[in-house]
Each structure stands twice: as C-alpha cells, then as structure tokens.
Amino acid sequence: MKAFRLIAFFILLFFAKSSSAQVSANANRLLHSIYAKLQKATDYSVQANIKVDMPFIRMLPIDAKIYFKQKNKFKVESKSIAVVPRQGFDQASKMLADTNAFNALVQGTEMINNVQTSVVNIIPVADTSDLILGKFWIDEKQKLILKSKLTTRSNGTIVTEYFYGAQAQYALPDKMIFQVDVKKFKMPAGTTTDQAAAAKKKEESQDEKDKKGKIIITLTNYQVNKGIPDDFFKKK
Amino acid sequence: MAASEKIVEVKNLVKHYGKFKAVENVSFDVYRGDVFGFLGPNGAGKSTTIRTMLSLIRPTSGELHLFGKSLSHNRNYILRKIGCIVEKPDFYKYLSAQKNIEIFARVSGISVDKKKVQEIIEFVGLKGREKDKVGGFSHGMKQRLGIAQTLIHDPELIILDEPTTGLDPQGIIDIRNLILQLKNERNKTIVLSSHILSEIELIANRLVIINKGKSLVQGSVSELLNAQELIVSFTVDHLEKATALLEQAQMQQAINKIEDKNLLLHISQQEIPVVNKLFCDNGVNVFSIESKRKLEDYFLKLISA
Amino acid sequence: MFWRSTYNEFLKIAAKPRSYIGVGAITLIIALILFALKIDGHNFISFATRPFEQSLSFEGNILNGNLVAFIILQMLIIHVPLLIALVTGDLISGESAMGTIRLLLTKPISRTSLLFSKYLAGCIYTLVFLLWMGFIALVVGKYLFGTGDLVVLNSDGLIILQDHDLGWRFFTGFLTSYLSLIMIATLSLTFSCFSENSIGPIVSTMAVIILFNIMGALNVEFLQKIQPYLFTTHMLAWRSFFEDPLPVGKIVTSITVLLTHIVVLLAVATYKFNRKDILS
Numbered sequence: 001m002k003a004f005r006l007i008a009f010f011i012l013l014f015f016a017k018s019s020s021a022q023v024s025a026n027a028n029r030l031l032h033s034i035y036a037k038l039q040k041a042t043d044y045s046v047q048a049n050i051k052v053d054m055p056f057i058r059m060l061p062i063d064a065k066i067y068f069k070q071k072n073k074f075k076v077e078s079k080s081i082a083v084v085p086r087q088g089f090d091q092a093s094k095m096l097a098d099t100n101a102f103n104a105l106v107q108g109t110e111m112i113n114n115v116q117t118s119v120v121n122i123i124p125v126a127d128t129s130d131l132i133l134g135k136f137w138i139d140e141k142q143k144l145i146l147k148s149k150l151t152t153r154s155n156g157t158i159v160t161e162y163f164y165g166a167q168a169q170y171a172l173p174d175k176m177i178f179q180v181d182v183k184k185f186k187m188p189a190g191t192t193t194d195q196a197a198a199a200k201k202k203e204e205s206q207d208e209k210d211k212k213g214k215i216i217i218t219l220t221n222y223q224v225n226k227g228i229p230d231d232f233f234k235k236k
Numbered sequence: 237m238a239a240s241e242k243i244v245e246v247k248n249l250v251k252h253y254g255k256f257k258a259v260e261n262v263s264f265d266v267y268r269g270d271v272f273g274f275l276g277p278n279g280a281g282k283s284t285t286i287r288t289m290l291s292l293i294r295p296t297s298g299e300l301h302l303f304g305k306s307l308s309h310n311r312n313y314i315l316r317k318i319g320c321i322v323e324k325p326d327f328y329k330y331l332s333a334q335k336n337i338e339i340f341a342r343v344s345g346i347s348v349d350k351k352k353v354q355e356i357i358e359f360v361g362l363k364g365r366e367k368d369k370v371g372g373f374s375h376g377m378k379q380r381l382g383i384a385q386t387l388i389h390d391p392e393l394i395i396l397d398e399p400t401t402g403l404d405p406q407g408i409i410d411i412r413n414l415i416l417q418l419k420n421e422r423n424k425t426i427v428l429s430s431h432i433l434s435e436i437e438l439i440a441n442r443l444v445i446i447n448k449g450k451s452l453v454q455g456s457v458s459e460l461l462n463a464q465e466l467i468v469s470f471t472v473d474h475l476e477k478a479t480a481l482l483e484q485a486q487m488q489q490a491i492n493k494i495e496d497k498n499l500l501l502h503i504s505q506q507e508i509p510v511v512n513k514l515f516c517d518n519g520v521n522v523f524s525i526e527s528k529r530k531l532e533d534y535f536l537k538l539i540s541a
Numbered sequence: 542m543f544w545r546s547t548y549n550e551f552l553k554i555a556a557k558p559r560s561y562i563g564v565g566a567i568t569l570i571i572a573l574i575l576f577a578l579k580i581d582g583h584n585f586i587s588f589a590t591r592p593f594e595q596s597l598s599f600e601g602n603i604l605n606g607n608l609v610a611f612i613i614l615q616m617l618i619i620h621v622p623l624l625i626a627l628v629t630g631d632l633i634s635g636e637s638a639m640g641t642i643r644l645l646l647t648k649p650i651s652r653t654s655l656l657f658s659k660y661l662a663g664c665i666y667t668l669v670f671l672l673w674m675g676f677i678a679l680v681v682g683k684y685l686f687g688t689g690d691l692v693v694l695n696s697d698g699l700i701i702l703q704d705h706d707l708g709w710r711f712f713t714g715f716l717t718s719y720l721s722l723i724m725i726a727t728l729s730l731t732f733s734c735f736s737e738n739s740i741g742p743i744v745s746t747m748a749v750i751i752l753f754n755i756m757g758a759l760n761v762e763f764l765q766k767i768q769p770y771l772f773t774t775h776m777l778a779w780r781s782f783f784e785d786p787l788p789v790g791k792i793v794t795s796i797t798v799l800l801t802h803i804v805v806l807l808a809v810a811t812y813k814f815n816r817k818d819i820l821s
Contacts, residue, residue, distance in 0.1 A: 057700075058785050059702075059703075080689075080690045081603055084598050086595070292819040315648060320647050326640030328553060342548070343546050343650045344648050385644065
C-alpha cells in the first residue's frame with residue numbers, strides 16, 4: 001500500500017510537471033503568436049480622439065494624430081495638449097519582444113465582453129527589470145489582446161482594455177481605455193494662489209484619490225504600412 | 237462806471253481752528269473799480285480771509301457775497317468772474333509756461349485760444365519764455381506768470397495775496413505798474429493784500445486794516461489819512477529850546493514824538509516853513525526836515541492799540 | 542467743464558516723469574520673466590505636471606504664449622498695484638505738495654468734478670498700463686513661445702483650456718484685473734485726499750495691501766470671518782475665468798465686493814476733498 005502510494009505520487013508529480021511545462025509552453029506559444037501579429041504593422045498613422053476622465057485633471061476631449069513605427073518609434077501630433085499614458089500605446093508589444101526576459105503562465109480563462117479569453121501572467125526573469133508583473137487577457141481564436149494589466153516600477157499599474165474593428169488583422173484597436181492609478185497624484189501645497197480654500201479642497205481631494213483615472217482613446221482612419229521615414233520621429 | 241456797485245461784501249466773517257480764532261467778525265466791502273487794500277501784519281488773518289473768499293477755506297460763520305450772490309450757493313458762477321494769486325503762485329514745473337496757462341484756462345470755463353495765451357504772456361513781460369518749463373523760472377517770472385493766469389479768462393475781480401513777496405525792488409515796481417495798468421487800462425477791480433504799507437498807500441484807494449483776526453477800520457485811504465496832515469521830522473541841535481518855542485507859539489499839540497534829536501510834528505504841509513522859520517529865527521539849528529509816511533504811523537498806532 | 546478738466550489731468554499725468562517709471566518698470570520686469578522662461582521655462586512648468594508624471598505624459602506645446610501671459614499676470618500681484626499707486630496716489634497730494642492745488646481750487650469747477658476728473662484720468666492711465674502689460678504678455682509672449690492650450694494648476698488639480706477657448710477668458714480676466722487695479726487706484730486716491738505729500742498715500746496703499754494679504758492668508762478663526770470682505774481676497778478674481786466650470790457665483794461675489802469698496806472709498810474721498818481747508 002505504501003509503495004502504491006509512493007508510485008502514485010511520483011506519477012502525479014511527473015504529470016503535474018509535464019502539464020506545467022505544457023502550460024508554460026502554451027503560454028509562450030500564445031504570446032509569440034500575438035507578437036507576430038503585432039509585427040504585421042511595421043508602421044501606421046491614426047486619427048485619435050483622446051478623452052481624459054481623471055480626478056485632478058479637467059480638460060475637453062482633443063483630437064490628435066498618432067504615428068508609430070517598429071520597434072519603438074512613437075509620436076503624437078496635436079494642436080492641443082494631449083494627455084497620454086506615460087508608457088505609450090505599444091507597451092504590450094515591447095513586453096512581448098523578448099520572450100526570454102519573462103516567464104509566462106496561462107492561469108485559466110475569463111469572459112471579457114462575451115469573448116472567452118486566456119489569462120496569461122508574465123513574471124520577469126531579472127530582478128532589475130522595470131516590469132514587476134504583467135497580465136494579459138487574450139482571445140486565442142483571433143490572437144488579440146483584449147485586456148492587459150502591467151505593473152512597472154517607473155509607471156505604476158496601468159490596466160488597458162482593447163476594442164477591435166476593421167484593423168483587427170494587424171491587432172490595431174479601434175478604441176483603448178487606460179485605467180491609471182491616481183493615488184500618487186499629489187497637488188503641490190501652497191503653490192497656487194487661487195481663491196479656493198485649500199483646506200476644503202484637501203478634504204475633497206481625499207475622495208478623488210479613491211477614484212480611478214481613465215484615458216479613452218478612440219482611433220479612426222488607420223494608415224498602415226505606408227512607409228513613415230525614421231526622420232519623422234526625431235524631436236525638433 | 238457805477239462806482240457804488242458792491243462787488244464784494246464780507247459780513248462778520250469768522251474762522252476758528254479748534255480754539256484758535258484766525259478770523260473774528262471781519263467785515264468789509266469792495267466796490268467796482270476799487271483798488272482795495274487789505275492791510276495787516278503777518279498772522280493777522282489776511283490770507284485766511286482771502287482764502288475764505290475764494291472758497292479754499294470753509295468759514296465757521298459769516299456771510300460772503302460776491303457780485304450780489306452768496307458764495308456758498310453760487311461758487312462756480314462767482315469764481316468764473318475772479319482771477320487770483322494766493323501767496324506765491326505755484327505752477328506745474330514739468331510743463332511750459334504756455335501749457336500751464338492753457339491748463340488753467342481750461343478749468344476757468346473758456347476755450348483755449350493759443351493767440352490769446354500768447355497775448356497775455358506778452359502783456360506780463362514773458363515774451364519768448366512761453367515754451368520754457370516753469371521749473372526754470374525765477375520767482376519774479378513766476379509772479380508774472382501768476383498774473384497771466386489771473387487774466388486769461390478776463391475776470392472782473394482780481395485778488396492778489398501778497399503779490400510782491402520775495403521780489404527784488406525792480407520786481408516790486410514792475411508788479412505795482414502791472415496792477416495799475418490792470419486798473420487803468422482794463423478796468424479791473426483789484427483786492428490787494430499786503431503787510432507792506434507803501435504798496436497799499438501808493439495804489440489803493442480804499443482799504444481795511446485787520447489785526448489778530450479782527451478788522452480795525454475800513455474806508456477810503458484819503459479819508460482815513462486826511463492828506464492835509466503830515467508827520468514831519470525836524471532834526472535840531474536844541475530839543476528843549478525847540479519844544480519851548482513851539483509852546484510859546486501855541487503849537488505844543490502838534491508835537492507827536494521826540495526821538496533822540498528828532499522832533500516829530502503833526503503839521504500840515506503849509507506849516508513846515510513856518511516852523512522852520514520859528515526855529516531858525518530863535519537860534520535853533522535845523523539839520524533836516526523829513527516828511528514821514530502817515531499811513532505807517534496810523535497803522536502802527538492802530539495795531540498797537 | 543468735467544471733460545476739459547479730465548483732459549487737463551491726463552495731460553499732467555502724461556507729462557510727469559513718474560508715470561513712465563511705472564511703465565518702464567513693468568516692461569523691464571516682464572522682459573526679465575520672458576527671458577527667464579525662454580531659458581528655463583520647461584523646468585518651471587514641470588513643477589505643475591510633476592504630480593502626474595509617473596503615470597501620464599503631456600504632449601504638445603505647454604510652454605506657450607498663453608501660459609506665459611498667465612504666469613505674468615499672476616506674478617505681478619504686488620508689483621502692479623505699487624506702480625499704479627505711484628501715479629494715482631499723487632493726484633491730490635502731489636498738487637498740495639506742489640502748491641498748485643491753491644490755484645486749481647479757485648477755478649469755477651466744483652471740487653467733486655475736479656476729484657472725479659482726476660479719478661477718471663487715473664483710471665485711463667491704469668487702463669493704458671494694463672493694455673501695455675497685456676500686449677507684452679500676450680502678443681510678445683505668443684511671438685516668442687507660440688500658441689497652444691493653457692495648463693492651469695489650481696489647488697484642486699490641473700485644468701487644460703483649449704486655445705480657441707482662451708480669447709474670451711483673457712478678455713474677461715483682464716477686465717476683472719482692471720477692476721482690481723481700479724480698486725487700488727481708488728484706495729490711493731482716497732489716501733491722497735488726506736495727505737499733503739506724495740509719498741504718504743503710496744506707502745499707505747502698499748501697507749494696506751500687504752497687511753490685508755497677510756490677514757487673508759492666516760488660518761485664524763477670527764480672521765477667517767472677515768477674509769471674504771477684504772478686497773485683497775478678491776483681487777485674484779480674474780483667475781476664476783480660467784476655471785472650468787466657471788464659478789459664476791464666486792466671480793459675481795468678487796466683483797460686488799470690489800465695486801462696493803470702490804463706491805465707499807469714492808464717497809469718503811469726495812466728502813474729505815469737499816470739506817478740506819486748503820492751507821498749503
């Protein structure tokens with residue numbers, strides 16, 4: 001009996017390990033296929049409408065034009081001041097570029113907007129990596145990221161939702177919603193000279209801090225693979 | 237000319253500053269065509285009275301009527317007819333003489349006529365200096381400019397408060413001549429305040445004397461002074477003998493004062509040679525005969541009383 | 542007569558050297574600010590965006606002419622009142638010191654008319670001053686820094702106002718600043734009616750502004766009750782036009798307080814000037 005239990009334990013361990021390895025291999029394969037799809041668009045330009053719904057920031061939606069070129073050239077052109085996530089729009093692509101830099105693990109499935117997605121966790125290999133933890137909700141059939149949650153040392157945690165339309169073949173979304181952690185937003189004390197009582201505003205600001213901040217970017221009129229020169233992205 | 241028309245009527249004018257009584261029941265009248273002297277020592281209340289007439293100071297009580305109207309109810313109407321210099325004439329130093337006159341002309345109720353401004357400036361003897369900044373003017377020139385600004389709107393009454401203060405002898409003569417010109421050529425009524433008796437005596441026909449805020453006497457200069465009588469000073473070698481001779485001639489009441497070797501006699505012009513002969517015939521040597529200003533004596537008597 | 546007198550008063554202001562001291566000083570100050578911002582403006586503006594920079598990036602021409610004009614308006618809350626008071630505080634007391642008040646008040650113009658003509662001339666000077674300041678700040682600022690949206694940092698966060706929405710805001714903001722400066726002009730003119738020298742009203746005006754600013758900043762219960770009534774509390778009312786949504790109630794209150802102060806001070810000045818014995 002005792003021997004039977006021991007043998008059963010080792011058989012289970014073998015299968016667990018091999019299934020874990022299998023799961024890990026699956027995750028890497030999935031991420032690789034996502035990355036490959038993302039690489040299809042070598043460059044693109046798109047009209048963007050950027051709406052900021054965030055505590056401590058009030059502004060009207062603005063129109064901008066976004067330019068991107070592989071691997072990491074990014075430019076926003078706008079007559080107005082645009083508030084965008086610090087990490088840019090191509091964080092996912094950057095993360096997935098080097099599959100050796102992280103360990104990926106599928107952690108089950110979840111329904112996102114009536115689509116079944118695989119939840120893949122990414123843990124960086126190096127302790128010094130900027131990424132602390134990543135999580136992707138991936139539509140396996142379409143090979144599209146529907147949601148991501150990236151926690152980095154430099155930019156905190158940003159949750160991004162992706163909505164696709166005509167440019168799904170290039171994994172280019174029609175709409176992105178970025179959720180930003182606003183707890184660390186702190187107004188400089190005593191620097192403003194407006195009439196509002198600072199004390200009263202401090203009270204209100206505490207409530208604001210509990211909220212999430214959102215940036216909603218609607219993207220239209222993609223021009224993909226038209227050949228944008230490298231010079232275009234150089235800062236004047 | 238209706239010499240009896242009253243232009244200025246001041247009745248029982250009172251001005252107190254707390255407990256200090258600057259002016260107390262001062263009354264006088266000024267008639268059209270007068271050169272009216274307003275006489276008193278320093279601190280008598282002349283400036284206060286004049287400033288009250290010009291609405292620079294609010295009276296504590298009393299009545300002020302000019303041109304037949306009450307000053308308190310017809311200020312602008314009255315001031316339109318008055319030109320004045322109050323103490324020293326001050327102007328905008330950073331502006332030219334011409335610009336200064338234009339500024340005062342505008343608020344005097346007349347349109348600025350550059351030709352007229354030029355004429356007035358020439359009249360007061362400042363031709364060629366109209367473009368110069370007043371900051372560079374001497375006191376005499378400012379005084380002339382002051383008179384120019386009193387005339388620019390052709391007033392009926394001119395009030396001059398101590399117009400010759402700070403002037404040299406030539407300046408005093410010039411201003412005096414200017415005043416006489418205003419009276420004779422332009423038919424102005426002039427009120428002239430001063431503590432310098434010679435000024436008043438030479439040009440005023442009527443005067444009021446005030447002291448310590450009170451008016452002492454007013455009337456025509458000739459009435460007040462009685463031109464027949466003079467104060468004549470005889471400088472002699474024997475005063476006692478001279479006095480005795482006058483007693484013998486029953487003229488002792490003519491003795492006004494005895495000062496050192498001077499005998500001051502209250503006599504008429506005709507009596508001067510008589511007294512001189514009396515002294516010479518009786519061995520009293522006469523070294524000089526001088527006719528003293530009557531007004532000065534009268535004035536000093538009044539204010540010391 | 543009133544308009545002639547006003548013309549006179551404006552001529553006098555225009556002829557006085559001190560009128561140009563104020564204009565010259567403000568030109569120099571603004572030139573220095575423009576120069577400093579040109580050299581190191583990006584560090585200055587990062588102060589406003591720093592609280593958000595961990596998660597957000599601001600793309601576009603933040604340091605533009607609109608922001609520069611806004612900064613200039615803010616930084617001159619003490620300087621400009623002093624330069625205005627330099628001229629308006631001298632309107633009555635300067636004439637007393639010079640002695641010209643004697644001649645002026647013997648002219649057939651009522652003292653009230655004369656006072657108001659001086660006041661109006663002072664208001665015109667203030668307007669010219671502010672227009673000049675606005676010109677350098679906005680026009681020269683835009684020439685040097687270009688145009689763009691305005692980023693305003695308030696105690697409750699950041700507001701980004703779009704360029705096309707700024708014209709009317711600056712216009713109304715300047716109008717309200719003008720009202721604040723008229724308040725200063727009125728205060729200094731009132732002091733001028735009580736003084737026989739030029740320096741007293743200017744120093745008194747600045748002392749009142751500084752004192753009221755300190756009283757407005759202190760967190761003391763007793764003072765908090767009177768703070769809403771201090772005119773210095775409302776001198777920055779122009780800033781309200783750069784909030785979104787527009788705090789209409791706050792703006793109306795500020796304008797009302799400033800106007801009330803102006804009316805009361807003018808009444809005091811008129812009373813004093815009419816009853817004053819001219820002894821100088």
